[in-house]
Amino acid sequence: MNDKYDFKAIEAKWQHLWQREKPYRTCEDPDKKKYYVLEMFPYPSGRIHMGHVRNYSIGDVIARYKRMRGFNVIHPMGWDAFGLPAENAAMKRGVHPAAWTYENINYMRDQLKAMGLSYDWDREIATCNPGYYRWxxxxxxxxxxxxxxxxxxxxxxxxxxxxxxxxxxxxxxxxxxxxxxxxxxxxxxxxxxxITDYAEELLQGLDNLTGWPERVVTMQRNWIGKSQGMACDFPIDDSQENITIFTTRPDTIFGVTFMSLAVEHPLVDVLIRGRKQEDEVREFIQQTLIEKQRAAVDEEPEKHGVFTGAYCINPFTGDRVPVYVANFVLMEYGTGAVMAVPAHDQRDFEFARKYNLTVKPVVQPENMLLEGDSMDAASESPGILIDSGPFTGMDSKQAKQAIIDYAEDKGFGRSHTTYRLRxxxxxxxxxxxxxxxxxxxxxxxxxxxxxxxxxxxxxxxxxxxxxxxxxxxxxxxxxxxxxxxxxxxxxxxxxxDTFVESSWYFARYTSPRNEQTPIEKKAASYWLPVDQYIGGVEHAILHLLYSRFFTRVLRDLDYLDIDEPFTNLLTQGMVIKDGAKMSKSKGNVVDPSELIDKYGADTTRLFSLFAAPPERDLEWNAQGVEGSSRFLNRVYRLIQKHIACFSSDLNADFSTLDTKSSKLYRKTHQTIGRVTESIESNFHFNTAISAVMELVNQISIASTDTSKTSPEPCILKFSLETCLRLLFPMVPHFCEEMWETTGQTTVLDGTPWPDFDPEAAREREITVVVQVNGKVRSRIQVAADIDSRQMEKLALEDERISHFLEGKKPKKIIVVKGKLVNIVV
RNA sequence: GCCCGGAUGGCGGAACUGGUAGACGCAAGGGACUUAAAAUCCCUCGGCACUUGCGGCUGUGCGAGUUCGAUUCUCGCUCCGGGCACCA
Structure with a gap:
């Protein structure tokens, strides 16, 4: 008997079988519930890295688990094959980008196959293939x-x-x-x-993405950046033209003391032509444009501006306000013109102080008296309006609406929404x-x-x-x-842009070879949306927003009948080593192929799943990999040792089991419960694996005990088989091989997930904690169905407790049924 | 500056709706087997101290609070990570 399993032979054997028999090929089956698992497809950079290993291991566990649960699972893989690195390699090494790309794809496909991932390779896509990009x-x-x-x-x-x-x-x-x-x-x-045509829908849709991490939703919401407010026309003095501004603070409009335009604003030219300020303004615009080029990476430059010589009229007050050109106003946002309210906007305030412009408070916050001349910062909080004509006395919220209504009524303003999204x-x-x-x-x-x-x-x-x-x-x-x-x-x-290809590939996977249409509607409506999408959080905005946009476009082009592409999103953490992201420059890269060569795919997968929950960063630890390898070998030896038990009959009478057997039987069901729960609730495979390890430990202890009372063979068989079924999604080659070794004639792949029986998992006897003043003083073993009164009685009778009480009278006794008794003195 | 996360042994990480903190694994120490090593198996493993016993005190970033009881809830900080950043 060998004490280690031959992972090389075993993994090659099952991979050949999967290659030959294609058990993971799927087609639509209206009678079965579908499940679409998708991992973000890789750029074919040359070789896979640990981030891929982690990403695809997670996806593969989900795919295999869902299959065992009876779903018709689609699990495709492909290549995000266009991109700059191919051209760079072409220049450096004199190969054609296409040749370079396809070569990489072939190499990486082999690497993925060596990991034992259950993809439907018949659906493979490479986006650089004309069969893809023509669509x-x-x-x-x-x-x-x-x-x-x-x-x-x-x-x-x-x-x-x-x-x-x-x-x-x-x-x-x-x-x-x-x-x-x-x-x-x-x-x-x-x-x-x-994409801005869909800004509102993309924003609204976020509310329905309950299966996405909150922070990704927040990032998208911020990126779309909706602002509601008012657009308002300020007539230019001595001119037919208006300057239209956008503001989110209509309530401060009586506090406007000047106007700021972006340097690129089209009206600037009209305003300054022929004025004595013309040269000065043109010079300023030139300077600012140059500055902007350089300042791309810098922080906020100082605010400055220049007076144009022109004035416009505040339609609410009739006041003449000077028009400035300022470096901090963005042409790309709103209207490129800002009504400046220095008392209530920090940027305007800084500008006003610098150029000695009036600061006029019009919104009075609670318990504060604002004075334009003595303020040292803008007051941006809401409050009660002062000095604001008919709106004086209203609160900010009320005033906003009233002012918009008034402007609409008079025809010089309207309610307006802008988005940051471009x-x-x-x-x-x-x-x-x-x-x-x-x-x-x-x-x-x-x-x-x-x-x-x-x-x-x-x-x-x-x-x-x-x-x-x-x-x-x-x-x-x-x-x-x-x-x-x-x-x-x-x-x-x-x-x-190569992000276009990745914006709809998930839909093409549903009919990847169709020569008539980009997306076959029947297939798409069966498979889509993607039930579980898995990838790095670095795509929180780019790829995920574009895909949501494309899904809606394709819906409006009548290819799809869904709004959102990805129902659930799992953003996995990075793989790090020595506290830093793996990178060539840091020299801390672990090559997956070397690992697979040394420990096998199963061990590699097991460790990447066990070391941390998926959403967290995973610290790579070479010794931890050894641990995973040890665990599989331990299971292997345990099965070898008890190989005889597999010929026993499973239909034992569980009610008449001896203590040892019933204990193991119970533990096995508890493990089924815990593993199922870990996977179902949040894909925390680390705790799922821990639970199986506990079970393996218990089987091992129960069966190595020197006393002759080993568990009954049929219970051992049940426990060991359960271990294999629970581990299968994570370490498929190993489990299939063991399954075969135990005499099974059908593969593990198709067998259902073990049934959890809560009754069988229920403990007969439990430990009740007895506390005195909240501190644990004793533990007592009681029957699981004990009532509260009984618990209290037993607690008070406990020798150690009476010692602690020293005759003191309990003030209060809290009893939590089946858990603890707390005696307060 | 604003918005999100996070902080638990030497390390990665557990802990259900407030109820035994530290599961599982790694590392470390000790032992068994071996001529020896590897492998394997067994034991110990948060800290403190006057541990005579199966015991005591303390302990989940810091400080308060709620509670019979807080890693878990509330408030205020510190540090770390991420996102946005002149968005009117």
Whole structure:
């Protein structure tokens, strides 16, 4: 008898079987309840890392568990295959991005298979495959038709390292999310998805995402950034023009003492033309624009501005207020013009103090008297209105509505909502992405590529020696003819942001090979939404928001009939070592392949599940892996030792068991309960594994005892089999092998999850804690169904307790049935 | 600055709706087996001290409070992590 199991042979054996028999292939079955488990698909960077191992182990346990629970489980895998690293590798190593990508995919697929993950490989997707991105191009055209795509010239975030534009979500602290290079503003044309059309729906939808972590919901809510308030027109003195402002504090409108415009505001030019301030203002605008370029990463620069010489009229008071241009006003938010109320806005206050402008308090907070001249900070809290014409005396909340109503009535203002969310710029000036299917013609203008001409293929991708320069450098690609007039025309050379591919891949998985349509509605309505989505929290905004947006777009294009793509979201923590995220530069990387080679996939999976609950960071510990390996070997030996018991009959009479057997039988049911509960409530596999370890320990102790009263064979058999079934989702190869060893003729894979019998798990005898003044003084063994009166009696009779009481009379006795007695003296 | 999390032995982490703090694992120490080592098995393992016994005191970041009883609830801090950051 070997004392260690041969994981290499065993894992190869079962993986071959899974490869050959494809037990994880799924198809729609209306008679079965479906369950869609999905882990965020990887970028094929070369090899898998520990983060993947963790992510996919978690997903695989859920998939296997749900199968045992009788669900029709779809568990697909694919590749987020477009992206910059492929182009960088191409430049550095002289390989074609396509070749590099497919090579990586092949390697990583083998790695995933070596982990024993139960994917339906027949549904595999690579987004760089024309069979995928052709549908994305079609969706783009259909969105264009619906008015959800447009082209405009704007200031964009340019990353000079990646030589491409970034969406606002992809700029982290003023730097590129991918390479950390500081972004710089650039003016150029680009294509945009109108995600703002869905801002309100995306926001409302968050309330229904009860299966998402609260903080992800909060992050999205903040990102969408809804503000309700009023838009109000301030007529410019001696002009027909109005300056329209947006404010969330209409209640402070009587406190306006000046007006601030963004430097880019279109009216600035009109205001200053011909005035003596003109040169000074133009100089200021120039300066500020330069500053803005540089300041991308810096903190808040000092507030400054310059008077334009113009005045406008506060429509509520008739006051003439000076108009300034200020560096802190953003053209991208609201209307690019701000009514300045220095008494109640800190930024306006700082500005006013700097330029000696009037501070006029109009909202009086409780127990405070504000004086414009002596205030040293703005008072931003609500209060009672003063000095505010007909609105004086109202509280802020009341006044807000009254003021909006008044403005609406008079026609110079209206209630208005703005969002922080911007439209999603998807143009990327790269090669390795999905081409945007558009043609520019000098006579016909912008022409969509006709649907029957899709896909617009990425040139050179099927030839290892093919071209892979950015498309605007590939003449063969962009020279074309106009689909409208047949004349010479030029193709769009931008490719789509790679986040577009990941925004709908979960839907394509439901009909991955369909040649007629991007998403087969029947399949999609059966499988979607994703019941459990698992991935890193770093995608809390980017990918998850885009996917929610796309789901709604696809719904409105009649491909889907759901609103939200992911019912439940699990954001797993990072894998860290020596207190830091694993990275090449820190030299603390653990290679999963080495681990699998040394300990096997089962041990690797077991440890990554056992060391921490999924949502928390996992500290990698080499010795902990040894522990997991030891545990499996212990189970292996235990089964070898009791191999004879498996031929016994399971149908024993449980009511006549001896103590040892009934104890083990009870413990087994308790374990079923605990493991099931751990998985069902929050996927805390760490506690599930602990529970099985306890059971294994108990089996081991009960059966090694020198006294001849070992548990009855049928109970041993039941306990050991239960261990295997409970462990199967986590360590599938091992459990299948053991299952076979014990003489089973069918695989464990299809067998149902063990039934939990609460009656069998119920303890007959319990320990009651006896406290005196809240301190534990004694423990007594009693029957489980003891009543409170009896408990109190036994507690008071207890020798140790009477010693503690020393004849003192109990003031009060608290009895918690089946738990404890607390005697207060 | 604002908004979320989190803090429990040497370490990773347990503890149901307030009711035995430290499950399970790792590390450490001791022992058994062995010629020896590995592997395996057994015991100890929060801290303190005048431990004669199966005992006492203390202990879940800090300080208060509610309660017969608080890791759990309330208030106020400290530290750590994350997100947003001139958003009018």
């Amino acid at each position: 994305e191009q079609l969706i783009f055209l259909q969105m264009l038709e619906k008015g959800l795509v447009y082209r405009k010239e704007t200031t964009v975030n340019w990353c000079d390292d990646c030589k491409t534009v970034l969406a606002r979500e992809q700029v982290i602290d003023g730097a590129c999310w991918r390479c950390d290079q500081a972004v710089e503003p650039r003016t150029m044309h680009g294509w945009f998805f109108k 439209d999603w710029g998807i143009s990327r000036q790269r090669y390795w992405g999905a081409p945007i299917p558009i043609i520019y013609c000098d006579t016909c203008g912008i022409q969509p590529v006709p649907e029957d001409q899709l896909p617009v293929l990425l040139p050179g991708a099927d030839d290892p020696k093919g071209q892979h320069a950015p498309l605007h450098q590939q003449e063969d690609f962009y020279v074309t003819t106009c689909p409208g007039c047949g004349g010479a025309a030029r193709r769009e050379t931008d490719t789509m």
